[in-house]
Structures are given as structure tokens and as C-alpha cells.
Amino acid sequence: xxxxxxxxxxxxxxxxxxxxxxxxxxxxxxxxxxxxxxxxxxxxxxxxxxxxxxxxxxxxxxxxxxxxxxxxxxxxxxxxxxxxxxxxxxxxxxxxxxxxxxxxxxxxxxxxxxxxxxxxxxxxxxxxxxxxxxxxxxxxxxxxxxxxxxxxxxxxxxxxxxxxxxxxxxxxxxxxxxxxxxxxxxxxxxxxxxxxxxxxxxxx
Amino acid sequence: xxxxxxxxxxxxxxxxxxxxxxxxxxxxxxxxxxxxxxxxxxxxxxxxxxxxxxxxxxxxxxxxxxxxxxxxxxxxxxxxxxxxxxxxxxxxxxxxxxxxxxxxxxxxxxxxxxxxxxxxxxxxxxxxxxxxxxxxxxxxxxxxxxxxxxxxxxxxxxxxxxxxxxxxxxxxxxxxxxxxxxxxxxxxxxxxxxxxxxxxxxxx
Numbered sequence: 001x002x003x004x005x006x007x008x009x010x011x012x013x014x015x016x017x018x019x020x021x022x023x024x025x026x027x028x029x030x031x032x033x034x035x036x037x038x039x040x041x042x043x044x045x046x047x048x049x050x051x052x053x054x055x056x057x058x059x060x061x062x063x064x065x066x067x068x069x070x071x072x073x074x075x076x077x078x079x080x081x082x083x084x085x086x087x088x089x090x091x092x093x094x095x096x097x098x099x100x101x102x103x104x105x106x107x108x109x110x111x112x113x114x115x116x117x118x119x120x121x122x123x124x125x126x127x128x129x130x131x132x133x134x135x136x137x138x139x140x141x142x143x144x145x146x147x148x149x150x151x152x153x154x155x156x157x158x159x160x161x162x163x164x165x166x167x168x169x170x171x172x173x174x175x176x177x178x179x180x181x182x183x184x185x186x187x188x189x190x191x192x193x194x195x196x197x198x199x200x201x202x203x204x
Numbered sequence: 205x206x207x208x209x210x211x212x213x214x215x216x217x218x219x220x221x222x223x224x225x226x227x228x229x230x231x232x233x234x235x236x237x238x239x240x241x242x243x244x245x246x247x248x249x250x251x252x253x254x255x256x257x258x259x260x261x262x263x264x265x266x267x268x269x270x271x272x273x274x275x276x277x278x279x280x281x282x283x284x285x286x287x288x289x290x291x292x293x294x295x296x297x298x299x300x301x302x303x304x305x306x307x308x309x310x311x312x313x314x315x316x317x318x319x320x321x322x323x324x325x326x327x328x329x330x331x332x333x334x335x336x337x338x339x340x341x342x343x344x345x346x347x348x349x350x351x352x353x354x355x356x357x358x359x360x361x362x363x364x365x366x367x368x369x370x371x372x373x374x375x376x377x378x379x380x381x382x383x384x385x386x387x388x389x390x391x392x393x394x395x396x397x398x399x400x401x402x403x404x405x406x407x408x
Contacts, residue, residue: 150391151391151394155391155392156391158370158371159367159371160370161370162373163367163370166363166364166365183356183359184356184362191355191363191399194398194399194400194401195395195399195400
């Protein structure tokens with residue numbers, strides 16, 4: 001029974017992995033469920049044992065992956081002390097996605113924008129939790145006196161997410177040089193840490 | 205003859221205006237050319253006098269509008285002296301798009317992400333010029349000694365664009381309160397201006 005469940009989970013995961021590849025290559029709208037099945041090496045009908053339709057695959061993929069990302073982010077941030085170090089870690093985790101999971105990053109970024117309806121109905125909880133985790137770091141920095149008080153943690157979180165997203169977007173179109181992306185990440189960390197720094201601690 | 209040309213330009217513009225509305229409501233993939241025609245009050249065949257197909261409408265729309273935005277941005281920035289004022293103006297122009305031209309902003313933002321192929325082949329020149337205009341402001345600030353030298357103008361430009369884009373994305377999903385967006389814009393300006401400030405001028 002447990003074995004059956006594991007087998008099911010393994011197959012579901014294989015379908016999701018294949019969906020990432022096919023969505024990234026062809027785009028969501030141009031993908032057919034039968035192509036995902038072929039890539040996963042399962043029969044078309046098998047897909048429907050796990051997912052209602054193509055939309056459901058995308059939604060499951062998004063929620064599953066952003067959930068894991070959020071868990072990982074919380075785990076890593078909890079191990080750090082200073083708000084500046086935490087900002088640097090957020091930057092390296094978000095940009096790191098591009099290197100380690102390029103297809104997934106593309107699916108998440110593109111599909112976040114696919115439609116406001118999609119984002120509002122399905123992606124919002126996971127995406128909001130992501131922003132909340134960043135906002136909590138900013139707020140913590142404000143409480144410790146490291147960061148200035150006159151910035152909304154949520155605005156700073158959206159801006160930092162967006163800055164990294166903008167960088168990712170232009171990076172995938174450019175040389176895709178990993179060192180270059182790492183240097184860019186350091187510069188963005190720097191802009192945000194200095195830009196958020198409380199006046200009394202400036203220059204220290 | 206001139207009148208004929210004006211009439212043509214007027215009709216082309218009407219088709220583009222209608223396309224913005226329909227794309228924003230239904231998404232690019234779900235839009236039919238016949239719906240754009242109906243909204244514009246022209247026959248289906250008329251569309252094909254001006255555009256090859258639906259892709260061509262989107263590409264024309266994007267290039268036409270981002271071209272105008274770039275011109276307007278250059279005009280307004282040329283009238284300002286200080287790099288900080290210029291950064292503030294870039295912020296208010298990009299966020300202002302959401303208020304004055306919400307549908308257009310949605311079409312541009314979403315379609316920039318629709319596919320890397322689209323972005324690479326067609327949108328890149330206009331989008332790159334937009335980033336170049338911002339990067340030139342950063343570089344100017346570095347030359348005048350206002351901004352630190354250890355940040356790539358291009359990285360700062362992508363980050364600022366992205367930060368505003370991230371803010372726009374979350375704003376359209378939220379309360380859509382114009383005052384709130386303006387305040388958020390001021391905070392982002394602040395983060396970037398302080399984050400970019402050259403060390404020797406810190407605190408002045």
C-alpha cells in the first residue's frame with residue numbers, strides 16, 4: 001500500500017518534470033497533454049489519473065515548486081543572523097534558480113505573467129508567501145535598527161523580487177554567463193542594503 | 205493623397221487601440237483577429253491591409269508604444285539636471301503608465317514575458333533602448349560623482365526597471381490605490397538613490 005503510494009508519487013513527479021521541459025520549450029499554450037505524456041513515458045490516460053487537465057498541471061507545478069522554494073528559503077534564512085546577510089542570501093537563492101533550474105525558472109516567471117486571472121486565483125498564495133518571507137527580513141532589519149523605518153517592508157520586498165526578476169529576464173537573453181550573473185547579484189544586494197540602511201548607521 | 209494617408213494612419217491607430225483592449229481582456233493567445241476588427245468597427249479584411257497577422261499586430265503595438273514612451277522619457281529627462289531627480293522621474297514615468305494606460309501596461313508587461321523568442325526577435329530593440337536610457341542616467345550620476353562607481357549602469361538599470369515592474373505586478377493584483385502606488389514609487393526612488401549614492405557624499 002505504501003509502496004503503491006510511493007509509486008504514484010514517483011509517477012506524478014515524473015509527469016511534472018516532463019511538463020517543465022515541454023512548457024519551457026513550447027510555451028504553455030502550444031503544449032499538448034499528449035506531448036507531456038510522451039516525454040514522461042506514460043500513456044495519455046495516465047496523466048488524467050493525477051491531473052484534471054493542462055491548467056491543473058501548471059497550477060500543481062507552480063504550487064509544488066514555489067512551496068519547496070519557500071521552505072528552502074525559510075530554512076536557510078533562519079540560520080543567518082544579520083539582516084544584510086539575509087538580503088544577500090535572498091538574492092543568491094532567487095538568482096541561483098536560474099542556474100540550477102533554468103527551465104523551472106522560465107516556467108515560473110513566464111506563467112506568473114501569463115494572466116492576472118491565473119496569478120490571482122492560483123499562484124497568489126505561494127507568490128505572496130515568497131514576498132512575505134522577504135518582507136519579514138526587511139521588518140526584522142527595521143526592528144534591529146539596521147534598516148530605515150520609512151520604507152514599507154512589502155514595497156521593499158516587491159522591489160527586490162522585481163529587481164532580481166528584471167535581471168533574470170535580461171540575463172536569459174544575453175550571454176548567460178554565470179559569473180556575470182553572480183556579480184550582478186552582488187551589486188543588487190549592495191544597492192538594496194545601502195538603500196535600506198538606517199541613517200544613523202550610514203557609513204559604518 | 206495626404207488626406208488618404210491620414211485616414212489610413214487613423215484607422216491603423218484605431219485597430220491598435222482595439223487590440224490593446226482585447227489583448228488585455230482575453231490575453232493574446234485567446235484573442236481572434238475578428239474580435240479586434242469588431243471592436244475597432246472595421247471589416248475583418250481591413251485589418252489585413254495594415255497587418256500581416258495577429259503576431260504582427262502585437263509586434264507593431266509593442267514597438268509603436270515603447271518607441272513613444274522612450275521619446276517621452278528622453279524629452280523629460282533632458283529637462284532635469286540632477287541624477288537623483290532623473291531617477292525619480294524614471295520611477296514616476298514607469299509607474300504612471302499603470303495609471304494612465306493600464307491596458308497598455310498590461311499588454312506590454314505580459315507580452316514581454318510571453319516568450320523569449322518574441323522578446324529576442326522583436327521586442328529587444330525597444331526594450332533595450334528603454335534600459336539604455338536608464339543606464340545613461342546612472343552613468344551620468346557616476347561621472348558627476350553623485351553615484352558610486354562599483355555598480356554596472358546596466359545592472360542598475362535592469363534592477364530599477366524590474367523593481368518597478370514587480371511593484372506594478374503586485375499593485376494590479378491588490379487594491380489598485382493610486383496614492384499607495386505613488387508612495388511606493390517614492391520609496392523605491394529612495395532605495396535606489398541612497399543605494400547608488402557615492403560613499404563620500406553619504407549623509408549630505
